[in-house]
Amino acid sequence: MKHWLAGIFMVALITGCKKKVETIYPQIQAISESVYASGVVKSVNQYQVFPKNSGIISSLKIKEGDFVEKGQILFEIANPSAKLNIENAELNFENASIKSNQERLRDAVIAKDLAYQKLKNDSLLWRRxxxxxxxxxxxxxxxxxxxxxxxxxxxxxxSAEIRVSELRRQIKFAAEQSAKNVALAKSIASDFAVRAEVSGRIYSFSKEIGEMVSIQNPVAIIGDAKVFMLELQIDEDDITRVKIGQKVLLTLDSYDKQVFEAKVNGIDPLMNEKTRTFTVKATFIVQPQVLYPNLNVEANIITAERPKVLTIPRNYLVDEQFVLDKDGQKRAVKVGLKDFQRVEILSGITAQDAIQKPAL
Incomplete structure (x- = not known):
């Protein structure tokens, strides 16, 4: 009797420990394939401000957060000699101008006229x-x-005619040259006044009057105040699948659980050798209300989409080319698009074929 009860217990134990087989049917649904990308938000026309000359800041016209117009002076670098150079060039211009040389030109013309009168007189006397x-x-x-x-x-x-012509040429040349010297002096002086290259907002500026700036180091970041774009990094293994015009689905750390749409509008052709990535640029379809440069972005670039196809969960696929039928037998399938959870089945099974989940 005891042996019989023990047998029944063992059978029940074995039956209870046997894993339940999970089976499902393939489903018809949409699927898309994507490339992962990470990056940052950037203001349109965003750029770093580099001074054209090194020196000490003598005056500030803006502060961080201000809105500026293209050509507006941001700050000035001390340059005592610039004003003197302009004044000296203007003096030379005034001295070399045609107006200032009218007396010299008039004397030369008078000498030519006298020579002409003498020529006529000597011609008459010779004929007589x-x-x-x-x-x-x-x-x-x-x-x-x-x-x-x-x-x-x-x-x-x-000779008098030649002198008048040459004098006119010299005066014109000197006037034009001195005018260019004035323009050059003013241009050099203007390089000490750093101006905004675009209209927008000062997103970064941390210098004060009296601080040193150099041509090697940026002193500010300026960009559009309203329009932003995305700068995404794509692994070199995936870049050939990315095309201009593709849809981008993205999330921002500052907008929890919200998904935004964008569109690829540019691919930088040169790979970053250090990170082995390419830079892809995208624009928002509908831009979030509040954005700032350098916000972190995680995105998926949709490289292919199918609206109604046969799909199964990816964890039901065996060796990327088989599934297990309801009896646990391998059946070859041809796969298409894949996302993170599901895979498209092109052939090998139908929506009426039950499949088993492979054992781990």
């Missing part, structure tokens, strides 16, 4: 002397002297 000589009046020497005087006057007039 030549006519007299034809009548055998006067001497050969008189005729030669009149002819020589005429030729000398002709040469003198041509």
């Amino acid at each position: 002397q030549n006519a007299l000589w034809q009548q055998q009046i006067g001497t050969k020497v008189d005729q030669e002297q009149r002819k020589l005087a005429y030729h000398n006057s002709q040469t003198a007039f041509q």
